[in-house]
Amino acid sequence: MVPEKSFSREFRRRFLEPLDGEWFREGLVIASASRRSTSKTLPLLAQKFPGVNWDLLARREESNFRTFYPVRQPLGGLRLLLKSRDRYEVVILFHDRSDRELRMQSWLALLLLRPRRFFVVVEGGKGMWLSVENRAELRDYFSRAAWFYDRFFPGPAHFLRVFKRWLQPRLVRWSAWLEPVVSPVFRALGWLFRLPVALGSYLVRGARLAGGAVCFLFALVLIAFFRLLYDTHYCRFRFFGKKASLHSERKFDR
Amino acid sequence: MAMRAEIEDLIPLRELASGARVLDLGCGSGTIPYDLYPHVNFIGSDCYANAQTARWPANACLALGDAECLPYADGSFEGAVCNFVFEHFSDPRAALRELDRILLPNGFLYISFPLSGSLHDRLYRFALKGGGHLQRYTFESFLAMTYKETGFKLTAYSPMRSGFTWVQHLPYGKLIYRLLFNAFRLWSKAGFDPLEGSDFMMLFHLGDRRGYQPSAMTCAVCGDNAPGQKPGRYWDCPRCSFRNISVPRGA
Numbered sequence: 001m002v003p004e005k006s007f008s009r010e011f012r013r014r015f016l017e018p019l020d021g022e023w024f025r026e027g028l029v030i031a032s033a034s035r036r037s038t039s040k041t042l043p044l045l046a047q048k049f050p051g052v053n054w055d056l057l058a059r060r061e062e063s064n065f066r067t068f069y070p071v072r073q074p075l076g077g078l079r080l081l082l083k084s085r086d087r088y089e090v091v092i093l094f095h096d097r098s099d100r101e102l103r104m105q106s107w108l109a110l111l112l113l114r115p116r117r118f119f120v121v122v123e124g125g126k127g128m129w130l131s132v133e134n135r136a137e138l139r140d141y142f143s144r145a146a147w148f149y150d151r152f153f154p155g156p157a158h159f160l161r162v163f164k165r166w167l168q169p170r171l172v173r174w175s176a177w178l179e180p181v182v183s184p185v186f187r188a189l190g191w192l193f194r195l196p197v198a199l200g201s202y203l204v205r206g207a208r209l210a211g212g213a214v215c216f217l218f219a220l221v222l223i224a225f226f227r228l229l230y231d232t233h234y235c236r237f238r239f240f241g242k243k244a245s246l247h248s249e250r251k252f253d254r
Numbered sequence: 255m256a257m258r259a260e261i262e263d264l265i266p267l268r269e270l271a272s273g274a275r276v277l278d279l280g281c282g283s284g285t286i287p288y289d290l291y292p293h294v295n296f297i298g299s300d301c302y303a304n305a306q307t308a309r310w311p312a313n314a315c316l317a318l319g320d321a322e323c324l325p326y327a328d329g330s331f332e333g334a335v336c337n338f339v340f341e342h343f344s345d346p347r348a349a350l351r352e353l354d355r356i357l358l359p360n361g362f363l364y365i366s367f368p369l370s371g372s373l374h375d376r377l378y379r380f381a382l383k384g385g386g387h388l389q390r391y392t393f394e395s396f397l398a399m400t401y402k403e404t405g406f407k408l409t410a411y412s413p414m415r416s417g418f419t420w421v422q423h424l425p426y427g428k429l430i431y432r433l434l435f436n437a438f439r440l441w442s443k444a445g446f447d448p449l450e451g452s453d454f455m456m457l458f459h460l461g462d463r464r465g466y467q468p469s470a471m472t473c474a475v476c477g478d479n480a481p482g483q484k485p486g487r488y489w490d491c492p493r494c495s496f497r498n499i500s501v502p503r504g505a
Contacts, residue, residue: 205444212440219433223381226425232383237425 024052024090024117029065031058031094045092052090091115264410264457265335265364267291274332277356278314279321279349280339283307288314297331299324322348326356333362338453340367340396341375341387347403354404354460363406363458366414367391372452374416381424393454406458413451474498 027049029042042062045054056065057080069080171178229237267276267286272293278285281298283306288296296314298307299321307316319325322345334353343349353363368375370390378385393411400406421431438449472479473491488497 208440208444209446212437212444212446215433215437215440219430219437220377222426222430222433223377223421223424227381227383229425230381230383235382235386239425 024049026088027052027054027090027092028084028088028115029054029056029058029092029094031056031062049090055084055088088115090117093118261337261364261366261414261455264412264455265333266362266457267294267333270294270332275330277324277326277331277334277353279334279336279353280342281307281316284310284314285335285337322352324352324356328355329358331356331361332358333364335364337364337366338368340365341389341391344388346389347399350400350403350406354406357460359460361460362409363460364455365396365400365458366453366455367396368416368453369393369451372416373448374418374452378420381421385420396454396456400458404458405461407461408456409459410457412455414453414455415449416452471498471500 027045029045031042039062042064045052046064053066054064055067055069056062057069057071059071061068061070226237229239231238265286268291270276270291270293273295274293275295275297278296278298279300281300281304283304284298286296288294289311292311292313294313298310298314298316299319300316301318301320303316303318310316317325321339321343334357336353340346340349357363368378368387369392375387375390379387397408400408418431418434421427421434424430438447441447442449471489473494473496475496476491476494478491478493487500489500490497
């Protein structure tokens with residue numbers, strides 16, 4: 001039997017008692033609780049639900065299940081839930097408050113699996129049946145669980161940590177071919193990024209050189225024209241035979 | 255009469271004693287802002303009288319004259335300023351010798367000139383059909399000429415960018431000046447600066463010995479050094495009286 005210390009009175013009263021007249025064929029157990037409570041509770045399933053084919057989604061494999069889906073990555077359970085949509089009639093969720101990766105499984109199970117009955121076992125706390133059709137009961141469940149999720153709600157830091165935990169062994173595994181492949185790729189990407197900058201600087205430089213050349217050539221044309229009017233004897237410019245008004249003979253010296 | 259800051263830094267006018275005389279050779283309208291140095295007496299010298307010389311301050315006066323034959327006594331000036339005039343001289347060696355003569359010992363000589371072949375010089379000669387530039391100098395050639403003719407020793411020198419102030423006196427000079435200014439500004443931003451080092455300014459100080467003094471003359475017989483001998487085809491050794499043949503410098 002289930003030890004009394006672990007579960008409340010309400011839980012004991014309602015623990016795994018199938019509702020009258022209901023009969024199930026396919027069931028899924030999502031177990032993220034501790035090995036002690038899970039291993040003690042799982043044998044009861046066969047007694048309470050005879051004739052149900054149980055599948056198990058957990059980290060550790062247990063006996064007396066038809067199929068075992070190991071949870072090896074954070075989103076492995078989610079993939080299974082997406083695949084087995086509408087397949088299971090009853091879902092039992094053993095919920096451990098410290099298991100962050102499977103924390104949202106009850107929500108996802110309700111949203112995706114849509115079983116006829118859904119039972120939540122919160123380790124060291126409550127157990128209750130939930131019906132998808134009974135919205136009031138669902139609301140009650142989520143409101144009761146709010147205190148629980150508030151404390152352990154996974155924030156962005158958690159997801160970053162999970163992502164690092166997911167990425168780190170892969171980096172170690174892939175580093176052998178990542179380094180010779182990725183570094184040239186990144187180098188090429190950097191070169192491609194710097195190329196327009198370099199091209200832009202060349203363009204700007206070319207435009208400056210061209211603009212300077214245009215200004216210089218224009219000035220040179222003017223100088224060449226006025227050179228024709230320069231009288232070297234008087235050191236003055238002459239416009240139509242008239243002297244330009246200049247102050248001194250050495251005006252043009254610096 | 256505006257003087258550029260780098261020229262003002264180079265010429266030691268502020269260190270001169272009160273009443274010192276400085277010759278501004280080839281002054282034109284005035285090389286130096288004379289009113290900034292009231293303790294110095296400036297004598298501007300040029301072939302022609304510029305109209306702006308009438309507005310010079312009291313410590314500056316104009317004296318018309320030829321640079322190759324300056325009408326001043328020996329050692330009558332503490333310093334001389336020749337700002338872009340040496341390229342105009344038909345006989346720059348004579349002018350240098352005259353400067354050597356009229357300056358006091360340890361007197362300073364400031365000389366600036368355009369480097370031959372620079373864009374600035376070429377443009378000036380093209381625009382004004384020579385523009386009175388009779389001489390072409392490089393840094394080395396001018397230094398060699400000065401050392402050969404005079405006792406001046408180079409104490410400071412600096413390349414300088416051309417100012418193109420003469421362009422402003424051309425017809426439509428402000429337009430041409432703006433065009434050239436923008437052209438050189440754009441080119442310098444693009445990393446191309448044709449004006450860099452196109453002109454040179456030098457500061458000499460007069461040593462104790464005047465004229466061309468070879469550093470050492472060694473007798474072919476006794477091996478004695480005779481630095482005090484005057485240059486000529488032969489020189490007599492003061493120790494053994496052997497008549498040595500002068501070896502030209504650089505041979």
